[in-house]
Amino acid sequence: MIRFKYVILYVQDVEQSMNFYKNTFGTEIKFITPEKDYGELLTGETSLSFASVSLAGTNLKKGFLTAKKEDQPFGMELGFTTDHVEALVEKAIQNGAVLYEDIAVKPWGQKTAYVKDPNNYLIEICTEIQ
Structure with missing residues (x-):
């Protein structure tokens, strides 16, 4: 297995x-x-x-x-789902993340945002795909 x-x-x-x-x-x-x-x-x-x-x-x-802060993030991401994207993005920023792409709603209805963690790794904060 x-x-x-x-x-x-x-x-x-x-x-x-x-x-x-x-x-x-x-x-x-x-x-x-x-x-x-x-x-x-x-x-x-x-x-x-x-x-x-x-x-x-x-x-x-x-x-x-x-990963270096002055570089663009690597072409990969860590994904975290939540029902409260706005609140989690704000919490991430308060804890040291940097907003990379603001909250957007995809054509299929999913809400997404991207932040860079303090090490410059890309994190997607989003709702579940319905």
Whole structure:
């Protein structure tokens, strides 16, 4: 059996990054190493995880691109659904996110907005597709 188990974001400060998601989206911390260089949030069956850039570098000898605030976000996103898009966008901004695309309603009726988290990762905040 194959399962999609986790997504790991490479960040400068694991604990700070985890606290942004905990405080914004109400996720709980499942695990963080004593060194605070790796951690996982409880997000259902698939974990949202964080690794420090330095720890990731020990695993990926060929290197990798890091998310930088002065760059555009990577061509990927994390999606969170809610019935209250406006309120969650505001909460994300209060916790350090930056609005990237304002709230819009898609032709199929879904309400969406995009913010960049404090590490420049793109987050879609939206209603469920009906």
